[in-house]
Amino acid sequence: MEDNICAQDNELLALESILDEHQFKVTGRCGHIKAHPQLPSETITLKVQYDASDVTNCHQISFLPPLTLKFKLPTTYPSETIPEFSLSCVWLTNDQISILSNHLKELWEKSFGSEILYEWYQFLSDETFSSLEINNELSVGKQLCQSHGVAASGETVSSQSDETMHTTTSNDTERRPEILMVLLVYNKMKEEEKFQSSVFTCNICFEGKLGSKCSLFKVCKHVYCKDCLSSYFEILITEGSVKALKCPEEKCTSQALPDQVKQLVNNDLYLRYERLLLQTTLDTMSDIIYCPLSHCQSPVILDQNENLAQCPSCSYAFCVFCKSGYHGVTPCRLTTGEIKKLCEEYRNANPERRAEMEKKYGAKALRTAMEDSESQEWLDKNAKPCPGCGALIEKMDGCNKMTCFKCRAYFCWLCERILPPDNPYKHFSDSRYKCFNKLFEGVDINEEDFYF
Numbered sequence: 001m002e003d004n005i006c007a008q009d010n011e012l013l014a015l016e017s018i019l020d021e022h023q024f025k026v027t028g029r030c031g032h033i034k035a036h037p038q039l040p041s042e043t044i045t046l047k048v049q050y051d052a053s054d055v056t057n058c059h060q061i062s063f064l065p066p067l068t069l070k071f072k073l074p075t076t077y078p079s080e081t082i083p084e085f086s087l088s089c090v091w092l093t094n095d096q097i098s099i100l101s102n103h104l105k106e107l108w109e110k111s112f113g114s115e116i117l118y119e120w121y122q123f124l125s126d127e128t129f130s131s132l133e134i135n136n137e138l139s140v141g142k143q144l145c146q147s148h149g150v151a152a153s154g155e156t157v158s159s160q161s162d163e164t165m166h167t168t169t170s171n172d173t174e175r176r177p178e179i180l181m182v183l184l185v186y187n188k189m190k191e192e193e194k195f196q197s198s199v200f201t202c203n204i205c206f207e208g209k210l211g212s213k214c215s216l217f218k219v220c221k222h223v224y225c226k227d228c229l230s231s232y233f234e235i236l237i238t239e240g241s242v243k244a245l246k247c248p249e250e251k252c253t254s255q256a257l258p259d260q261v262k263q264l265v266n267n268d269l270y271l272r273y274e275r276l277l278l279q280t281t282l283d284t285m286s287d288i289i290y291c292p293l294s295h296c297q298s299p300v301i302l303d304q305n306e307n308l309a310q311c312p313s314c315s316y317a318f319c320v321f322c323k324s325g326y327h328g329v330t331p332c333r334l335t336t337g338e339i340k341k342l343c344e345e346y347r348n349a350n351p352e353r354r355a356e357m358e359k360k361y362g363a364k365a366l367r368t369a370m371e372d373s374e375s376q377e378w379l380d381k382n383a384k385p386c387p388g389c390g391a392l393i394e395k396m397d398g399c400n401k402m403t404c405f406k407c408r409a410y411f412c413w414l415c416e417r418i419l420p421p422d423n424p425y426k427h428f429s430d431s432r433y434k435c436f437n438k439l440f441e442g443v444d445i446n447e448e449d450f451y452f
Contacts, residue, residue, distance in 0.1 A: 001075055001076075003079065004075060004076065004077060004078065004079050005075070007078055007079075007115060008029065008073050008077065008078075008115075010115075011078075011115040011117055011118070012026050012031070014118065015033070015117060015118060015121075018118070019033070019121070022034065023035075023066075029072060029073040029074075030070075030071065030072045030073075031070075031071060032068055032069060032070045032071070033068075033069045033071070033117065033120070033121050034066040034067070034068055034069075035066055035067045035069065035121050035124035035125045035128075036064075036066045036125060037064065037066075037067065037124060037125055037126075037128035037129060038125060038126055038128075038129070039062070039064070039129070040129050040130075040134070040135055040136055041136050042062065043060045043061065043062050043136075044060075044061060044062075044064070044136055044137070044138055045058050045059070045060055045136060045137045045138065046058065046059040046060075046061055046138055046140055046180070046183060046184075047137050047138065047139050047140065047141075048140045048141070048180055049139075049140075049141055059180075059183075059184060061183065061184070061187040062187060062190070062191060063186060063187045063190035063191065064091055064138075064183065064186070064187075065089070065090050065091065065182070065183070065186050066089075067087060067088070067089040067092075067100075067124050067128065068087070068088050068089065069085060069086075069087055069120060069121070069124065070085060070086045070087075070088075071083045071084065071085045071117065072084040072085075078113055078114055078115050078116065079113055080113075082105065082108045082116070083116065083117070085101075085104065085120075087100055087101050087104070090179070090182055090183070091138060091140070091144070091179075091183060092132075092144075093143050093144050095143075096132050099131065099132060100124070100128065100131060100132070103123065103127075103131055104120050104123065107119055107120065107123060140179060140180055140183070144179060194211075195211040195214075195216060196210070196211045196212045197210070197211065197212075198210070198211045199211070200214050200223040200225075202214065202223070202224050202225035202228055203222070203224060203248070203249065204224055204225070204228035204229075204232070204248060205225060205227070205228050207225065209225045211223070213225055213226055213227075214226060215229050215260060215263065215264060217247045217252075217254045217256070217260070218254075218257060218260075219254040219255075220247050220249065220252050220254035222247050222248075222249045222252060222254065224248065226263075226264060229248075229264055230264040230265060232248060233245060233256070233261060233264050233265050233269075234265055234269060237261075237265065237269050237272055237273045237276070238269070240276055241408075242273055242276040242277045242280060243277075243280060243406075243407055243408045244408055245261060245273075251422065253421045253422060258273075258274070258277075261273055280406065280407065282299050283389060283391075283406070284388070284389040284390070284407060287301055287302045288300070288301060288302065289302055289309055289320060291311040291313065291314060291316055291318075292316075292318055292323035292324075293311070293314060293316050295314075296311060296313055296314045296316065298311055298312065298313035298314070300312065302320060306320075307319055307320050308320070308326050339369050339372075339373065340373055342357075342366075342369065343366075343369050343370050343373040345357070346366055346369075346370065347370070379392050379394075382394055383395075384413065384416060385416075386404040386406065386407065386409060386411060387409070387411050387416050387417065387418050388404055388407045388409035388411065388418055389404060389406050389407040389409070391404060391405070391406040391407070393405070395413055397443070398443070399439045399440050399443065400412055400413040400414050400428070400435070400438060400439055400440070400441060400442070400443075401413075401419065401424050401425060401427075401428070401439065409421075410424035412427055412428075412435055414434075414435050414438055414441065414442075415433075415434060415435055417433075417435075425439065
């Protein structure tokens, strides 16, 4: 017996020196070992289908929760008897647990009389997938829901019994999303740990930095250091270009997520970012109008069949056409056409007639209407609306590929078609479009601008 106790002490001491505190814990002669099995490839597919009628969903993951091997060392181990053990794992069925348990027993029989715990750990780490004949696909289905390793009931397969215990409970259906969530959350946590401890080269400052000092764009997976990205975001938000908060990589269209922005800028800038993002989004919506009261300016949702709008913030009811207080069936005081006609009349009127009009409508109102009318006429002749958000765009010079200052959309100046963000110039090189080979059509090219 003394020889067994000495052998056990040496074995437990060796395991403590090899494995960290998360992998190995022991109290007296009892403890547990957590083994992270080596995946057959860099990623593995979770195939989720609980019933034959369900649509199969697939998820790619790189990490799986460990197998837990609980053990108790009897006084007759290792000279005579196998350790008492139980094996559990959230992503294995009862049948699979039984197969692994039988393999552990076979290993003991081959090494009878010798310490076995570390050999078991190596087997679970290196040969779990090959022993279970799992390649690159792991099933998350009904059988897994009913297995003791998932049911959180504490049931395990014991070395003292070759029988497999199955328990079907009334809340199997409720556990379905829980099982998948456990696996996905664990994978996300481990991916974050790996990212935090890895070194990345920032493509802005070209310095190598730990992932804990970097920020990752979720869609494109490009990585930049937090210092560079923070400065980049601060400039764009200060300028009001919230739609331009994209990955700095050339030609990359991956948009920064709000959580990512919040981590990189101070609270005041983030509040400005949220406000401008909401404003920009609302400006592109055709069923949104703003309260005409200067102290309010809250967005109001329009009923397309009504000329009445009521502000949800200040309760002001107004006409959607003239923005004056709601006047029912009474015509608006001045329509756009009437204002244009009025401006034309004021422009051609003699001094006496102008004085009469200024007294009736107000001199300031008439001057403002004149300026607005002239501005609108100029815009009608020299600008075009962005096909994405409707903002008026003036073309000063350059080619016919335009970029909207407001929503950052690319569009063709000639046909006003929205262009794909990943390759906007394809429109001018594709013979299917009428703008084929017209990238510089209408552009005055000054030969003095070219140097040879």
